[in-house]
Amino acid sequence: MDDYTLPFWIYLGVLTFFVAGAMKKILASHLSAAPALVAWLGATVLVERLWAFCLPAVLLLALLVLAFCIYSAARTGPPPTTLSAHGKAVFITGCDTGFGNAAAKHLDALGFEVFATVLDLSGDGARDLQRTCSPRLTLLQVDITQPQQVQQALLDTKAKLGLKGLWGLVNNAGVCVNFGDAELSLMSNFRGCMEVNFFGTLSVTKSFLPLLRQAKGRIVTISSPAGDQPFPCLAAYGASKAALNLFTNTLRHELEPWGVHVSTVLPSAFKTGQSSNHAYWEQQHKQLLQSLSPALLEEYGEDYVAETKELFQSHASQANPDLSVVIDTITTALLSPQPQARYYAGPGVGLMYFIYTYCPFGLSNRFLQSLFMKKQVMPRALRKQSGFNLDLSLHNNNNNEEKLK
Structure with missing residues (x-):
């Protein structure tokens, strides 16, 4: 052997x-x-x-x-056939920036009738869409955490569609408002993530389901690997995405008899929203320090919190600025005759899921930690404890040497 x-x-x-x-x-x-x-x-x-x-x-x-x-x-052979975008309407949330903004432009260029929601109709993202897209695109000001605004968007969409159903719903709107360890994160951070990423998406999906069932259409939800895997310092965001993933998977089974396909897109790290804004991270860091109690700050230490901020900022700066992989994946999920239940969009996501699924827990856990948050600074209390144990060990060794003499 x-x-x-x-x-x-x-x-x-x-x-x-x-x-x-x-x-x-x-x-x-x-x-x-x-x-x-x-x-x-x-x-x-x-x-x-x-x-x-x-x-x-x-x-x-x-x-x-x-x-x-x-x-x-x-x-090898002819590429697989895709459905035509002509005559199909799609509703996209969170189009001020990032994936939503880019998807609205791309789907409009393909011939979709796009309904794009933004938080600010006078903002840069809305003006950009108005300037670059065709007259088919309709801008709607919607905060998905406000049921009244969601219902008004539904009425406006129905009025524009007439008797035609809605082919696609792209649940893209989302936030990541937590910063640091779960113990250091405010309860408001957890609630904020859940309100937008889960309850807001749930509200939009339930509201537009009759139109989607009518057209036997598609639901495409932009989620995150953080909803399936325990990324350090992303507890609030990951918990909201985990709830979203479970809801989406359940919905997939329930809507199958209706002929509605449900897909989840899991992107790797991309530059979206405020991720590349240095002032944003500084503000988050300042707010976190102000929210911590003196006792908790003493336990963790200012240098520990500062390193977390620097690691988040460094990770965001290294993210991919080219969003085309995710946009192409959204398009595929909308136009494929047989869309997949899950799409891994971006390099490394498939490998990450393979290691998480097939490798021992200890190995996959270390891989995840080394991939995302390579922390070097220990919390202050642990450093003091380690120093005390080291001093105690040296003291015991000296006593043993004295006894041997």
């Missing part, structure tokens, strides 16, 4: 790849999963038999490369 240590690990990695691929095919399939399952399991058995004959690792890899080439060649 020792002679085959390297091939064994290669075999184990390949076997894991095939089994994971089979499960992904089953979970993502909207039709019968039998052909895909048979193909993947057959390939897995082939690898198993090759290993039984102890073929060299190089030959095994060569066979895998050949199989991949054959598979890729078999998949």
Whole structure:
């Protein structure tokens, strides 16, 4: 067995790849999963038999490369057909900036009749949409946390559509108002995230469902991997997105008999909203320090809070400014004949979910921490405790040495 240590690990990695691929095919399939399952399991058995004959690792890899080439060649051909945007109406929330603004422009250019909600009709985002989009686009001032404004938007949309239903609802509006550890975050931060990301989206979705059922349309919700995975210092935001993800998944099952497709888009890190605004992070940092009690600030320390701010700011500055991946994904979810339940938009998201799903908890947890918040500063109380323990250990060692003398 020792002679085959390297091939064994290669075999184990390949076997894991095939089994994971089979499960992904089953979970993502909207039709019968039998052909895909048979193909993947057959390939897995082939690898198993090759290993039984102890073929060299190089030959095994060569066979895998050949199989991949054959598979890729078999998949080449005309691109999959998509539905036409002509005559279809879509309602998008949160179009002042970011994904919503870019999606409204792109979908308008494709020929959709776009209803775009903004918080400020006189703001830069609204003026930008008015200047660049066609007369088909309708701007609506809506705060999705205000039921009266949501209902008014529904009435305005109905009046414009007439007897035609609504093809697409893009739930994009969202906020991330928390900053730092859960213990340091105000209750108002948790409530603020829930009000917009969950309750606001819930209100819009429930209000527009009759129009979506009428058209057998689509619901596309922009969520976050933070709703599925425990990102440090994102407890309030992640909890709201977790509630949103569960609601969306439940809605998918309930609306299937109505012919309404429900998709969730999970983007990686992109520059949107205030993320690249240095003054924004400084203001958040100042507000956090002012909100903490003296005792809690003493426990954590000003330097610990400052490092958190710097890490958030650094992460935001390194985010991708090109939003096209997410916009293309939204378009695909709206126009694909068989849209997927989930879309991973951006580099690294699929790998992150693979590690989180298939790797041991300890490994996936360390990967997540190293990926997002690489904290170096410990809370002040823990540093004092570590120093006390170190002094106590040195004192005990000195006493032991005195006894030996």
